[in-house]
Each structure stands twice: as structure tokens, then as C-alpha cells.
Amino acid sequence: MVVELVLVLLISSLWLMEPSAAAPPMAKHGCTDSCGAVTVPYPFGIGAEQCYLEKGFEITCKESANNPPKPFLTRFDLEVLSISLENQNVTVNVPVVPICRGNPWRSANLTGSPFRFSASNSFIVTGCGNALLTNQSGAIVGGCTTTCNSSIIIDTDGCYGIYCCQVLIPSGLTIFNIKTTTEECTRSFLWYSAHSPISGDFSNSSTPVLLDWMIKSPDIFPRERLSSTWGDANGSVISYGYSCPTYYEGNPYISNGCEGTYNFLLHSLPNLFTMKFSRHDVTWGVAPSKQCLVDCLAPLTFMR
Ligand SMILES: *[C@@H]1O[C@H](CO)[C@@H](O)[C@H](O)[C@H]1NC(C)=O
Ligand SMILES: *[C@@H]1O[C@H](CO)[C@@H](O)[C@H](O)[C@H]1NC(C)=O
Numbered sequence: 001m002v003v004e005l006v007l008v009l010l011i012s013s014l015w016l017m018e019p020s021a022a023a024p025p026m027a028k029h030g031c032t033d034s035c036g037a038v039t040v041p042y043p044f045g046i047g048a049e050q051c052y053l054e055k056g057f058e059i060t061c062k063e064s065a066n067n068p069p070k071p072f073l074t075r076f077d078l079e080v081l082s083i084s085l086e087n088q089n090v091t092v093n094v095p096v097v098p099i100c101r102g103n104p105w106r107s108a109n110l111t112g113s114p115f116r117f118s119a120s121n122s123f124i125v126t127g128c129g130n131a132l133l134t135n136q137s138g139a140i141v142g143g144c145t146t147t148c149n150s151s152i153i154i155d156t157d158g159c160y161g162i163y164c165c166q167v168l169i170p171s172g173l174t175i176f177n178i179k180t181t182t183e184e185c186t187r188s189f190l191w192y193s194a195h196s197p198i199s200g201d202f203s204n205s206s207t208p209v210l211l212d213w214m215i216k217s218p219d220i221f222p223r224e225r226l227s228s229t230w231g232d233a234n235g236s237v238i239s240y241g242y243s244c245p246t247y248y249e250g251n252p253y254i255s256n257g258c259e260g261t262y263n264f265l266l267h268s269l270p271n272l273f274t275m276k277f278s279r280h281d282v283t284w285g286v287a288p289s290k291q292c293l294v295d296c297l298a299p300l301t302f303m304r
């Protein structure tokens with residue numbers, strides 16, 4: 001009788017959930033979930049084949065003598081700076097070399113892989129002259145020319161056309177060339193400015209570049225967790241994105257990867273008692289059901 005009363009109150013009352021404090025697993029069971037300071041969540045993975053979804057997501061953790069180890073996309077040998085499950089993109093570190101006339105620079109070839117260059121990158125030309133971005137058919141898809149005049153004071157805090165120009169790049173690029181038609185060599189590259197702001201200091205020999213990563217089939221992960229889709233220019237779906245249910249956190253790409261702690265408050269009896277319990281998401285389920293409330297009642301403790 002008492003239990004029934006509590007149940008009725010519980011179910012009819014407002015209840016709140018808060019994310020749990022403990023970090024849920026990011027890698028598949030038995031796999032390493034980080035390399036140096038970088039978290040490596042599934043579908044990315046290090047080591048054994050079952051640790052990553054497909055070859056393109058394989059990460060090599062390279063040890064270095066005096067520095068922490070660094071993760072690399074194995075297939076392209078590109079250093080990974082961060083991986084976002086939520087935004088389905090990854091920031092990589094791309095070397096910058098001077099680009100001179102007659103000697104174009106070719107990007108990594110992402111064609112056929114789960115990656116493409118994000119349209120959030122800017123194409124930047126520094127120095128004195130111009131540079132063009134061409135796609136794999138040789139079509140010009142971007143380019144800009146800098147203004148050079150030694151009597152103009154160089155603003156080293158940005159890229160506004162003087163000794164440095166920038167343009168947006170089209171979406172969907174999987175490979176590109178950079179070439180220049182001017183006498184002077186330029187340093188021209190992609191830059192993802194949300195990772196580190198563009199500044200006049202382009203002395204660094206590499207720049208952050210954002211890649212989108214894609215899950216190309218809707219049949220790999222449970223549909224209950226599907227949260228977004230990406231289309232190509234024609235609107236056909238080419239990538240599927242997943243997330244944990246509201247108030248859960250963790251990795252939606254692994255079974256048991258989402259966790260949440262629910263704090264149930266009996267608002268019907270304010271100040272009388274509060275009740276709390278925790279329950280992990282042990283299935284691919286969405287939100288906790290009333291049946292869960294019933295099942296979960298056993299370990300409840302009441303606090304006066
Ligand atoms: C990742 O890509 C998506 C879609 O292209 C974009 O909306 C989002 O802003 C990107 N994430 C970041 C951190 O820029
Ligand atoms: C890029 O890779 C694709 C798929 O592997 C291949 O068909 C294409 O020829 C490559 N392009 C270049 C320029 O290497």
C-alpha cells in the first residue's frame with residue numbers, strides 16, 4: 001500500500017535528471033581511449049581491428065622521445081588535434097610549405113574515405129601574390145590575391161588583404177591542389193580558425209584543418225540514437241549522426257556507451273523527503289520508462 005502510494009506520487013510528480021559525474025566509456029571494451037592528451041572515441045580506435053569501425057578511422061599513437069605521444073589518422077598520416085563526436089568532425093594538423101610557381105601542392109586524398117574537408121575552413125594566402133585552389137578535375141574553386149606595398153603598415157593581428165588574404169572553401173572537397181601564378185612564392189593553406197584564431201604569425205609550420213567525418217550507412221548503429229543526417233548538394237543523405245538520449249552523456253556509437261544519473265524529486269510532498277537513485281543506460285533504450293521506475297524502486301533510500 002505504502003509502496004503503491006509512493007509509486008503513484010513518483011510517477012505523477014516532476015522528476016529531474018542530471019548527467020552523471022563519472023566518465024562513461026569512450027572506446028570499445030578492451031581498447032585504448034586516448035593518445036597523449038587527445039580522447040579517441042569509437043568509431044575511431046587504436047590498435048586491434050575491432051577497436052575502430054573501418055580502416056579510415058584507425059588511429060596510430062606515435063610515441064616521441066621528449067613529448068607526449070600524438071595520434072595520427074593512420075591512412076593519411078595526419079596528426080589529430082581533437083575529435084568531436086557531437087559535431088562529427090576532427091581537427092588535424094597539416095604541414096605548411098612554401099608554394100612556388102610551377103610547383104603546386106597537393107592535399108591528402110580523402111576520396112573514398114569517411115572524411116572530407118569541412119566548409120568551415122578558410123583558404124589563406126600569405127606573402128606577396130596569389131594562389132588558387134583547384135579540385136580534382138582541375139576546376140578553380142577558390143583563390144585570392146594579396147595587396148603588397150611596403151609603405152603599408154602590416155597588421156599582424158589578422159588577415160585583411162594586406163600580405164594576407166582569405167576566402168571560404170566550397171563544401172564536399174575531398175582533394176585539392178594549391179598553385180600560384182606569381183613570381184614570389186606564397187605560403188598558402190587551409191586554416192580552421194575556430195581551433196586557433198588566425199593571426200599574422202604564420203611562422204608555424206603547420207595549421208589546424210577541420211575534416212568532417214561520415215557514417216555512410218544507416219544500418220550500422222541503432223536508429224533510436226539517430227539524431228542528424230547530412231546531405232550532399234542534391235539533398236541525398238550521405239552521412240548519419242548519433243547522440244545519447246537527453247540528459248545522458250557518453251558515446252552513442254558503442255553499446256552501453258550512454259550513461260545518466262536521475263535524481264527524482266517528489267514535488268508532491270515538498271520538504272518532506274527527497275529520493276534519489278542512479279541507473280545506467282544498460283540497453284540501447286531511449287528514455288527511462290515507467291517500468292524502469294518500478295524496477296528501480298528496490299534500491300531506493302528515503303531521506304527525511
Ligand atoms: C562540424 O561540422 C558541422 C557540419 O559541417 C558544423 O556545423 C560544425 O560547426 C562543425 N564543428 C565545429 C566545431 O566547427
Ligand atoms: C584519390 O583517391 C581515389 C580513390 O582512392 C582515386 O580514385 C583517385 O584517383 C585519387 N586521386 C588522385 C589525384 O590521386
Ligand SMILES: *[C@@H]1O[C@H](CO)[C@@H](O)[C@H](O)[C@H]1NC(C)=O
Pocket residue numbers: 135136137138139140141
Ligand atoms: C570541380 O569543380 C567544378 C566547378 O565547381 C565542378 O563542376 C566539378 O564537379 C568539381 N569536380 C569534382 C570532382 O568535384
Ligand SMILES: *[C@@H]1O[C@H](CO)[C@@H](O)[C@H](O)[C@H]1NC(C)=O
Pocket residue numbers: 149150151152
Ligand atoms: C603604396 O602605397 C602608397 C601610399 O598609399 C602609394 O602612394 C604608392 O603608390 C603605393 N605603391 C604601389 C606600388 O602600389
Ligand SMILES: *[C@@H]1O[C@H](CO)[C@@H](O)[C@H](O)[C@H]1NC(C)=O
Pocket residue numbers: 196199201202204
Ligand atoms: C604555433 O604553435 C604553437 C605551439 O603549437 C602554439 O602555441 C601557437 O599558438 C601557434 N601559433 C599560431 C599563430 O597558431
Ligand SMILES: *[C@@H]1O[C@H](CO)[C@@H](O)[C@H](O)[C@H]1NC(C)=O
Pocket residue numbers: 232233234
Ligand atoms: C546531383 O544531381 C545531378 C543531376 O542528377 C548529378 O549530375 C550530380 O552528379 C549530383 N551531384 C551529387 C553531388 O550527387
